Amino acid sequence: MRRMNRLVASAIAVMMVFAGGSAAAADTIKIGAFFDLSGPASFIGTPTKLVADMVVDKINQEGGVNGTPIELVVGDTEGDPAKAVNIAKKFIYKDKVAAIIGPTRTGTGMAVKKIIHAGKTPAFMTVGGDPVIMGGPKLGPFDWVFKSPQRSSVAVKRLYMYLKDKGLTRIALLTASDGFGKDGVRWLTRLAPDFGLEIVAQEAFGPKDTDMTAQLTNAKNAGPQALVVWTIGPAGSIVSKNKAQLGIDLPLFQCHGLPDPKYIELAGKASEGDRMPATKLMVVDALPDTDPQKPVIQEFVRLYTDEYGYHRQFPINTHSGYAWDAIMLVAGAMKQAGTRADDLRAAIEQTRGYVGISGVYNLTPEDHNGLDVDSMVVVQVKGGQFVMAE
Known part of the structure; x- marks a missing residue:
């Protein structure tokens, strides 16, 4: 099914070429996507990249961004800040990407923060730590950096x-x-x-x-x-x-970085009763039907498991929705403002009411995350799986 989705996306791109009657119609919107595809955090980075593929497939199947398909330019940071810096520079100055998604960890995110600011390229990071979207003399400006996971x-x-x-x-x-x-x-x-x-x-x-x-x-x-x-x-x-x-x-x-079946697998029976804050993705079926996130998360789970079968190698965890939300937010801003860097950055910053996997996002110039405590629940390990905490 995943291969079929990619073929459909490619066919749409070809049809756009013939419909436009010119080579210009074949252009794609390039988005750089770099994650820990190898190294100690590859268990997070690799499925994040798969989700990035999945959401780009969905956007392209639905007509792309105002008729133009998205193309992911992928890089592997290997968890190395120096490699992340080199990839970020390549994305900005060689590949000429319109935006960047990733990286995986706070350290690599901080390593590329200055590069992204100097290159004036909007970046929607999938890191857990707050410093990437904090300012000040020590942390530097965050005008061009956003992040999809909840702030620490x-x-x-x-x-x-x-x-x-x-x-x-x-x-x-x-x-x-x-x-x-x-x-x-x-x-x-x-x-x-x-x-x-x-x-x-x-x-x-x-x-x-x-x-x-x-x-x-x-x-x-x-x-x-x-x-x-x-x-x-x-x-x-x-x-x-x-x-x-x-x-x-x-x-x-x-x-909030540990609600993951891998945690239970590694800790075994010792994990029974352990509790932690998590995204609602971990307990979607326990959410009330009035929660606006519930149908959005359920559709994500259906695609992830039934259509793409990613769950067989990478069971859903609290990280699973981060790339989906990041790319959806960037694509939504592109549909409103185009891909010119300044306009795109401003449009992302003005996003209000986007219902995502990890929460309902309301970004502002001061808050480049846009999620509050109501986007999270506390879960506990019970019977070898995550449930709502008692």
Whole structure:
């Protein structure tokens, strides 16, 4: 079915050529798309690229952008900031793309932020951390950068709302030492007083560490009521397993980057009961019919599973919708304003009420994400799968 979709898209492009009667009609709108297709975060980057293919197929089958098909120019960052910089420069100065989607991780996103700003090319990133859309002397301007996943600050707020509701006021933090983890620490510590929370311990670990028993022991000895972990990838599952091995009887909360069947697979029975903020994609069938996202997410799931069969290799996780939303938002702005860089950037920034997979987006010049806490739910592992948290 996936091959059939691509053939249909190609046929549409050919028909556009003959309909226009000129070579100009054969032009495509190039969008650069770079992700971690190899390296430690390829389990996120590879399915993100597949979703990017899927949404471009859909847009092209429906007539492209005002009659012009989209063409993805794909790059593999390999999780290397230096490679990401080279690819971004290629996209902007050689490929002459109209926009850029990606990359996968906060560190690579920050590495290309200045390049994108200098090249005046709108970029819709699929990274978790906030710095890519934060300004100031240290972080630099973010005029040309947007991102589709929720801000870390929004995820922290959603988690803290849940903790407050459950009467959990003393927490211990265990965070990765990479860019994403440091971004989490920034918001976890800054927002804790707003929710009446006391942080009794802060422990750090390397994102590639394979044992966090020392950090867990220190955290437990501080007497918290709950453990809050901020990382992505296998490290989160290792923390969960180590906690069970140590016999620590405290609730464990992970970040919004870990609602993924892979987390449960790696942590095994230790993950039972673990909770974390997530996109509604993870529990779509539990949403009320009045939720405007429900039919949109259900159609996405149908395409992902029934039409393309991606779920057989990459089960749906909280990251799955990020490239879909990014490309849909860019394409929607192109339909309104065209592909001239300044006009396109302004149109993206003025997007209001786009109902996506990850939330209802309302962007502003100050907020280049456009999602709030109502775009997230808290899920827990129960019976080896994710359900709405009790």
